[in-house]
Amino acid sequence: MIAINGSADVVVIGGGVMGLFTAYHLAQQGAGRIVLLEKSHIGAGSSGKSGAILRQHYSHEITVKLSRDSLKFFKNFAQHNGIDIGFQQTGMAFICHAKDRASLEANVSLQKNLGVNVELLDAPQLRDMEPRAVFDDDVIGALETDAAFVDPQLTLEALAHLCQSDGVDVRQGVGVVDILVNKNQQIEGVKTTTGETIETSTVINCGGPWAGILCARLGIDVALKVIRPQQAYFAPSKSFGREKLIWGDLLTGMYWKPEPAGWTRVGKMSYEGDEEVIDPDNYDEGVSRGFIEFCRKQMGQRIPDYREAISWGGCGALYTVTPDAHALIGEVPGINGFYLVSGFSGHGFKMGPAVGRGVAAMITGADPGPFDESFFAIDRFERGQPVTSAYAYGILG
Ligand SMILES: Cc1cc2nc3c(=O)[nH]c(=O)nc-3n(C[C@H](O)[C@H](O)[C@H](O)COP(=O)(O)OP(=O)(O)OC[C@H]3O[C@@H](n4cnc5c(N)ncnc54)[C@H](O)[C@@H]3O)c2cc1C
Incomplete structure (x- = not known):
């Protein structure tokens, strides 16, 4: 009973x-x-x-639509409800190697058909957009102008x-x-x-x-499996100041984004090397020095400034993956x-x-x-x- x-x-x-x-x-x-x-x-x-990045770059109609409709909800949140959720529409650039051109173009065309504002970019256009960065001629990308993040x-x-x-x-x-x-x-x-x-x-x-x-x-x-990704935070770049755009770089394997407090959040685009967590009530919430160095090395390949970026620490977090x-x-x-x-x-x-x-x-x-x-x-x-x-x-x- x-x-x-x-x-x-x-x-x-x-x-x-x-x-x-x-x-x-x-x-x-x-x-x-x-x-x-x-x-x-x-x-x-x-x-x-969460980084709470709101992008619509996906390979399936359903995930593009779910992200697209959700983005509208987040965007209108403050106006509808009178509460600020830190919505910032910065745009997001994706970068990959020309060998992935077919996948990139397929995603971009899927997005366009579903009403997403996105444009393909070649290496000279990427260089114009981010003059601090190094883009070889075989790097291509896409700019999703409506991408955003919230707090x-x-x-x-x-x-x-x-x-x-x-x-x-x-x-x-x-x-x-x-x-x-x-x-x-x-x-x-x-x-x-x-x-x-x-x-x-x-x-x-x-x-x-x-x-x-x-x-x-x-x-x-x-x-379901639980893993521990790390995030590193860096001070604004010496030569450029705060990041303006969100980036997803499949070549260096990193993403980075501006954070409201001024620092740059950097994380991996894959789960590789993330340790499994058996007890989510008891995991390492810190960032390792090795991960900070890894971010400097990877990011430094794209934006040399980051080789010497000042670390503001970071965190260990949890992903639940399938x-x-x-x-x-x-x-x-x-x-x-x-x-x-x-x-x-x-x-x-x-x-x-x-x-x-x-x-x-x-x-x-x-x-x-x-x-x-x-x-x-x-x-x-x-x-x-x-x-x-x-x-x-x-x-x-
Ligand atoms: C570092 C990091 C960066 C990320 N960046 C992005 C990003 O940029 N864009 C994006 O779209 N996604 C991002 N994600 C992923 C996204 O944040 C997650 O997919 C999402 O937050 C999962 O939400 P959830 O509600 O499923 O789980 P959770 O947020 O983990 O919520 C589960 C809740 O359940 C509670 N709970 C568990 N067991 C019980 C119980 N027995 N009784 C009562 N309560 C219980 C927990 O305390 C917890 O609060 C990121 C995630 C991380 C960790």
Whole structure:
């Protein structure tokens, strides 16, 4: 016999970008009583440390559309809601080798067909755009003029506020310790760290790096792995000052972007060398000296100034990755009412608004927008049908 301390139509686990956007859209779509449980604080997982770059460069129509529609949402956020989320529309340049021309052109043409402002660039145009940099003649690129970034923590806090205004019961410092399932494999409720049992028939697991652990408690093995990428921060360049544009450089393998505080954030474009994290509650949050040196070396190949850039430290963070670098979203096969929304593989922030709408629509039957759950199907690896991408570089999707 379960002692019930409360009930909800939907319980959302996790106060990251996915949990908050899902709860927000559930409320907008009239899903009833929604409780969002966050074991620590809003943004405690991957979302709070995100670069929150909002680009639309993808190899699939659905991911371009999800990013495109989400970008509009972020752009209009302050105007619609009267809350500043640090939206800055800087544009983003992608660079690759001419041998990847077919992939680049395919992505650019896909984007253009879907209404994205993007132009191909040759080496002389790249040199004009970034005079500090070195571009060999066989380097090509694309400039996505509407690409932007937001301040992740401001965004998450604004969202939590909107959720609460719409009646969502957002509880921080309350973790889910157990998910209750009856003998018919139907969700019955959750048990929390405060000793409460909340009765519900629908649980949405937006637990980010902890999502796989929650599934494992129900005996479900999902294709999620947690890794630790590092980010390095550098002082503005001596000769140029603050970075103006976001860059994704497939040749040096690095991305870099301006941060609101003036420094430049630098990270890798791949997962190579990132160590696996078994316990996301206990991982190294620091940046190693080796990684800082690595960034100087790689960035220095493109912009020689960075060989001597002043380090302002950095951080270790968490990505939840899948074998094909795309998320797992949908009702978990075998358990009615248990939904998984995780595995965004280091590029999920930008899609939060449109994914949240689609996930909420799976529950309410509302219009999902461009979201299509079959693309993110949880069982696609077992079926031997992973998503394939134009580039060999997973994080770019
Ligand atoms: C360094 C870094 C840079 C990135 N840069 C970009 C970028 O530029 N652009 C982009 O689009 N994406 C980027 N990403 C990826 C993006 O940030 C993630 O895909 C996204 O934040 C994942 O959000 P989430 O809500 O799924 O998970 P999380 O943000 O990790 O949220 C999960 C939450 O669930 C909570 N939780 C877990 N278990 C429980 C439980 N049992 N009970 C209650 N609460 C629980 C956790 O405390 C956590 O707050 C980056 C990520 C990192 C780490």
